[in-house]
Amino acid sequence: MSNEISKFSDPGLPEHIHRKSDSDPMAEKRAEQQVAILFLISALGTVLTIASYIFIKQGTFVYLPILGDVEASQLFLGLGLTISLIFIGFGAVQWARRLMPDTEVIAERHEFRSEEIDRKEFVETIKERAATAGLGRRSLIKRSLGLALGLIGLTPLVMLRDLGPLPKKALNETSWKSGTRLVTDPGNRPIRPEDLEVGSVAQVLPELPEGTERTLENIGTDAVLLIRLRPTEFNLDAKRLSWTHNGIIAFSKICSHMGCAVALYEQQTKHLLCPCHQSTFDVTRAAKVIFGPAARPLPQLAISVDSQGYLVATQGFTEPIGPSFWERSS
Amino acid sequence: MKKSEKIAGNVANYVDERTGAAKWLKKNLTKVFPDHWSFMLGEICLYSFIILLLSGTFLTFWFDPSQREVIYNGSYAPLSHVTMSASYASTLHISFDVRGGLLMRQIHHWAALIFMAAMIAHLMRIFFTGAFRKPREANWLIGVGLVTLGIVEGFLGYSLPDDLLSGTGIRIAEAILQAIPVVGSYLAFFAFGGQFPGHVFIPRIYTVHVLLLPGIFLALITIHLMLVWYQKHTQYPGPGRTEKNVVGYPLMPVYMAKAGGFFFIVFGVTAFLGAVASINPIWLYGPYTPGQISAGSQPDFYMGWLDGLVRMAPPLETHAFGHTISWNILLPGLIVPGILFTGMALYPFIEAWITGDKREHHLLDRPRNAPNRTAIGAMSLAFILVVLINGGNDIIATHFHLTINGIMWFTRIGIFVIPPLVFVATKRICLSLQRADREIVLHGRETGRLVMLPHGEFIEVHEELSPEKKFTLTQHEQNLPLAVPNTDSLGVRNPQGIKGKLRARMSQANAEQVPAPSESEAKALEGGHH
Numbered sequence: 001m002s003n004e005i006s007k008f009s010d011p012g013l014p015e016h017i018h019r020k021s022d023s024d025p026m027a028e029k030r031a032e033q034q035v036a037i038l039f040l041i042s043a044l045g046t047v048l049t050i051a052s053y054i055f056i057k058q059g060t061f062v063y064l065p066i067l068g069d070v071e072a073s074q075l076f077l078g079l080g081l082t083i084s085l086i087f088i089g090f091g092a093v094q095w096a097r098r099l100m101p102d103t104e105v106i107a108e109r110h111e112f113r114s115e116e117i118d119r120k121e122f123v124e125t126i127k128e129r130a131a132t133a134g135l136g137r138r139s140l141i142k143r144s145l146g147l148a149l150g151l152i153g154l155t156p157l158v159m160l161r162d163l164g165p166l167p168k169k170a171l172n173e174t175s176w177k178s179g180t181r182l183v184t185d186p187g188n189r190p191i192r193p194e195d196l197e198v199g200s201v202a203q204v205l206p207e208l209p210e211g212t213e214r215t216l217e218n219i220g221t222d223a224v225l226l227i228r229l230r231p232t233e234f235n236l237d238a239k240r241l242s243w244t245h246n247g248i249i250a251f252s253k254i255c256s257h258m259g260c261a262v263a264l265y266e267q268q269t270k271h272l273l274c275p276c277h278q279s280t281f282d283v284t285r286a287a288k289v290i291f292g293p294a295a296r297p298l299p300q301l302a303i304s305v306d307s308q309g310y311l312v313a314t315q316g317f318t319e320p321i322g323p324s325f326w327e328r329s330s
Numbered sequence: 331m332k333k334s335e336k337i338a339g340n341v342a343n344y345v346d347e348r349t350g351a352a353k354w355l356k357k358n359l360t361k362v363f364p365d366h367w368s369f370m371l372g373e374i375c376l377y378s379f380i381i382l383l384l385s386g387t388f389l390t391f392w393f394d395p396s397q398r399e400v401i402y403n404g405s406y407a408p409l410s411h412v413t414m415s416a417s418y419a420s421t422l423h424i425s426f427d428v429r430g431g432l433l434m435r436q437i438h439h440w441a442a443l444i445f446m447a448a449m450i451a452h453l454m455r456i457f458f459t460g461a462f463r464k465p466r467e468a469n470w471l472i473g474v475g476l477v478t479l480g481i482v483e484g485f486l487g488y489s490l491p492d493d494l495l496s497g498t499g500i501r502i503a504e505a506i507l508q509a510i511p512v513v514g515s516y517l518a519f520f521a522f523g524g525q526f527p528g529h530v531f532i533p534r535i536y537t538v539h540v541l542l543l544p545g546i547f548l549a550l551i552t553i554h555l556m557l558v559w560y561q562k563h564t565q566y567p568g569p570g571r572t573e574k575n576v577v578g579y580p581l582m583p584v585y586m587a588k589a590g591g592f593f594f595i596v597f598g599v600t601a602f603l604g605a606v607a608s609i610n611p612i613w614l615y616g617p618y619t620p621g622q623i624s625a626g627s628q629p630d631f632y633m634g635w636l637d638g639l640v641r642m643a644p645p646l647e648t649h650a651f652g653h654t655i656s657w658n659i660l661l662p663g664l665i666v667p668g669i670l671f672t673g674m675a676l677y678p679f680i681e682a683w684i685t686g687d688k689r690e691h692h693l694l695d696r697p698r699n700a701p702n703r704t705a706i707g708a709m710s711l712a713f714i715l716v717v718l719i720n721g722g723n724d725i726i727a728t729h730f731h732l733t734i735n736g737i738m739w740f741t742r743i744g745i746f747v748i749p750p751l752v753f754v755a756t757k758r759i760c761l762s763l764q765r766a767d768r769e770i771v772l773h774g775r776e777t778g779r780l781v782m783l784p785h786g787e788f789i790e791v792h793e794e795l796s797p798e799k800k801f802t803l804t805q806h807e808q809n810l811p812l813a814v815p816n817t818d819s820l821g822v823r824n825p826q827g828i829k830g831k832l833r834a835r836m837s838q839a840n841a842e843q844v845p846a847p848s849e850s851e852a853k854a855l856e857g858g859h860h
Contacts, residue, residue, distance in 0.1 A: 006850040008771075008804045011797040013570030013577065053429055059405065067606060074433040078605020081433070086598025092591025100584045107362040107576050109562060109692060112465055163520040170525055171508075171515055185621065203621060217525040220501075220620030253621060258505035258640070258659065259526070260498055261623040275625045276502060277641045278724065278734050291735060293640060293658045295647035323505035324647060325515040328654040 013104060021098050031098035038091035045083025052076035171327070172320045174206075174221045176301060181207040182226065182250070182311040185219075190310040193246050196228040201265045203253060206313070221321055223253035223261065224301055226311075227283055229270065235284045243302035245311065250301040251287050252321040255279060257294035259323045272298070295324070363585045364565040364578035368455045373589060374448035375476075377596040378441045379551065385438040386540065392428055394420035395490065395536035397529040406613055414492075414617035417532050421491040421612055437604035442484050444600060446632040449477050457707050459694035461564045462678040463687070469557045472550050474675045479543060479550075481632050486539040488610065488630060492532055497618025498627050501526065502640075509659040527620065567693045567805050569798040576692070626724055635714050638721030639666055642742050670710075677706075684836045686812050698767075699806040701760035702840045705753045712752040716744045757842075764844035767803045771795060771847045772855055804848070809841035 020027040056073040064070050114122070130136065181190045182204040196202060204224050208214055231247040243249075251272070255262050260276035265283075271290070272281040279292030287298040299321050302314040320328055331339075346352040363369075396416040402409050404419070406426045424431035453473060456462055462470035485503070489496045504526045508518040523530035562576050571577050579585050603609075615624060629637050639662035646657040681703065682688070697704040719726065720741035727734045774792035782788050795803075812834060 006848045007846075008797070008800045008849050008852075010572070010801050010805070011569050014798055058426070058429060070606070071432065073429060074436075075605055077430045078433045078437075078601055082598050082602040082605060085594045085601055089591040089594030089596075089598055092587045092594065096584050096587035096591065100587060102579075102584070104577050105360075105362050105580055106570070107562075109574050109576055111690060112561070160520065164523040164528075164530075165519060167515040167519045170519075205621075216527050216618075216620060220526050223621035258502045259620075260501060260627070261621055263623045264625060275623055275627050275724070276498065277637075278738065279645075289645055291738075293643040293645055293662075295645040295656065295658050323508055323659070324654045324656040325508045325518075326511050326513075326653055326655075327515060328649075329652045330649055330654075 013106070016103050019098065019102065028099070031094070035091050035095045035099070038087050038094060042084045042087035042091065045080050045085070045087060047080075049077055049080030049084060052080055167325075167327075171322075171325055174317055174321060175208060175218055176206050176222065176224075176313045176316045178313065178315045179306065180313045181306070182224070182303065182313070183207045185223070191226075192309050193228075193248055193305060193311060196226060196248060198228050198230055198247065199267050200228055202226045204250075204311075220254065220259075224250050225253045225262065225265070225272070226250050227265065227270075227272075229284065233270065233284055236286055240286045240300060243300055243314070245303050245305060248303065248311070249283065249286075250303045250313075251281075251283075251298040252301065252317065253298075254322040255294060256289075256296040256298055256321075257292070257323060262298060358559075359580070359582040361559075361581045362562075362576050362578045363581060364563050364576060366566055368459075369563065370592060371448055371452040371455050373592055374596055375445060375452055376551065376555075377593045378445040378448060378600065379547065380593070381441040381597055381600055382438060382445060383544065385434050385441060386544075388434045389424060389431075389438060390540060392420060392424045392431065393417065393490070395533045397492065397527070397532050409613065409616070412617065415532070417490060417492045418612070418617045421493075425613060433601075433604050436607070436609050437600055439488070439609045440603040440607070441600050442487060443609075443630065443632075444596075446477075446480050446484060446630075449473075449480055450632075453477060454707065454711075457677075458697040458704055459564070459566075460691065460700055460703065461694055463691040464678075464682065465561055465690050466557070466564075467678045467682075469554055469561075470678050471675055472554045472557075474671065476547065476550055476554070478671060479546060483539060483543045483547070484630060485633055486535045486543070490532060490536060490539065491610075491612045492618050493612040494615040494618050494622060494624055495612075495627060497527065497620075498623055499629055499633075500531065501620065502637075506659055506663040509656040509663065511653075511655055511660075527618070562692070564692050564694050567696070568802050571693065573690070573692050626728075628722065628725065631718070634721035635718045636663070636667060636721075638717035638719065638723075638741070639663075641723065642717065642720045642738060642745065670713075674710075681840075684812075684833060684840050685809070686837070693805075696806065698760045698763040699843070701757045701764075701842065704760050705756040708756040709749045709753040712749045713745065716741050716748055761842070761844055764846075768844055768847050771800050771803050772852055804846045806846060808846060809843055811841040812837040 021031045022028075052073060056076055058071070058073045060072040061069045062072045062075065064075075113119075135142070183190050183206070185203045185205045188205075188207075190207065191202070191204065202225070204226050205214065205219065206222050206224075208218070226248055227250075228246075228248045231244075233247075234241060234244065234249070236244070251262075253261050253263070255274045255276065257274065257277055257279050260274050262272050262274045262279075262281065264273040264275055265271075266273065270283045272283055272287065273279070274281075274292070274294070277293050279294030280290050281287040281294070281298055282290050286300055289295065289297060299317045299319050301317060303311055304314045306312045319330060342352070394416045398416045399413055400416050400419050402412050402414055402419050402422065404410075404423050404427055406422050409422065421435075424435055426432070456470065456473065485499065489500050489503075504518050504522060507521060508514045510517060518526070521531065521534075522528040563578075565571050565576055565578070579588075616622075628634065640659070643658045643662040646661075648655040648657065695703075697707075720738060723734050723737040723741070726732065727737055774794045777791045777793050779791040780788055781791055
């Protein structure tokens, strides 16, 4: 553009304005005292920290407005630490602002690009050095070195193999089998249908064989929600209806999206909601997804009662529970 | 010679005779650093990192990174005799039975939040002022790497206590791993040593959290700072400041005192937050078990945008040939963040390609003078803000009496509509600000003083700007769009094809600006007025 030449000219650095403390010895003295006071407050802060550590018992509470009851030991330790740190900072900054030279200095910059001759000589050096090693000619060495280095990269990959077992069928399995009793969690007691009122919800787990310890891995695959509705409220096909018992329906509690526990049940609408990503499932329609990112309904567990009147599973889950994975077939 | 001087001299002599450091130090102790509040953002990152190392080391002395089951018998009565993992129990121990333990935990967590927030603010400063341009592209890449690792490090950190909230976060991370096509379930089983949650994940991420990642951080931060040192800091435009110089204060003593003092201030503020502001009260959540969850499960803010993306994803899965691909996880969990971060990393190179600019830049841009870049930055922020809102949709819904569904649909549509609108609006605002600059340079500042002339006319007195101010407002370069030849020397039309056309279009959009006023224009106006 043509106006390039007539740009406003650079007036250069504005003239330096001196501070009061630069010329007035009284002001300088005052600034010095200020800085010293700030550092001394910091020292007091450390005294407060040490005193709080020694003298305030853990578990004593003090009431503070807004914050409510606060644990005194950690509050005063923290305040002491705050004072001791922050006033060193204030002192140093004040020192720099009031007493250290505040004239701006100019330093030159230089282009990073090397001189043409240096660049040329660099290329020549590389070429010459490479030639002495025969890098250009010895392709056999180069290729075999490439192969060796490439293969060595496999070692850490191979060595990490023992991080864990292969998944095999584990993601498809739960502890539920035909005839497994439903037991309360917590409590581990078998339940009868009459234990559940209409409108209520309960978390249950499969009864494990005598002597088996329940692990978190078990809970992570086996957790089931029982919900009792009026049988007329269901909107299910014949097969799924036969999986319910007297209005009691059972779903895997592990979200089909990302595996969180689907814990929020809204009695009015009969919706189950996952608190992680708000996938919403309609209980009356076999946990069909009606909102949110989940792509599949929660797997339904077929239930009935055994000869003693306790709720049991009539078969295991017919599909893998929890989030999707590559090997999952539906 | 005083005694202290003699001792100092002996030490200096000892070191110099062995390293020759005197020459280097002599030069660098007077190194000039420009001063501006926005240059302190990067300092906050560094200082909060140091605070993290110190407070984190303290915590490791008592923390037991193990998923071995123990029965709690510490002094927090509500969880007495509850079965839990050793890592949760030891976190309770630090919080209630180690003096200053809770304070250090809270300082550590606050410092992590400050570290992330400061990195994001620092990144924005670098972006909007164009500090990433040649020769600083490498430092931009390191910065993008640090932010990315910071997110991972933060997530691993708050996962360590193995409480109900963080365990839920780990479960979600496992689901993302598991969703990766072909190798997903293998990766998940290797990471967790078998089925989720297993017994090895916490000890493993502990090593990563306290050793591997801090080591990488330390290395990257060192290179980052060495480059800043070697390439010298950028500076804002102004009188006396050029591409060929750097104006500021010498390292010793002013900059040392200010930067050193600022470290203590940042530490002090973090300690204050740790003392009075409760954060991550894990004892309220209880130990992790996969069958339970707390309502309103929220990650820390730097993960919140990811969670928001996951929440708004469409419920899409592909089932074909006996295999499943979960788009509802892959899209928000890996693909979109991957595109965002790759785009961010490549931005300096894309902009340089569009402008064809191969020169070094040490003078920063005022954001208004780079409307296109500023608009792209604002657009990206708008995107992140919309998904962040969705990440907190449950909390927002309960606080403001809205429905989750309403917020979800607002953000699902908003994610496509709002960022482009923000782009257009920001670009217009930048151009208007340029026009306003032009206005006050040519016509002076409105003083609000009305004067009646002898013949009855009222005028408002305009005050002319100082030469310094005029220079600052007009010094920026005038962008020129790249000329793309329509035909080359042999008569071939549009020799660079679609790529050339695209580049020309983008270059044109990038060069849009209000011409800066020139001295001659000002003179011409002056002649007209008086």
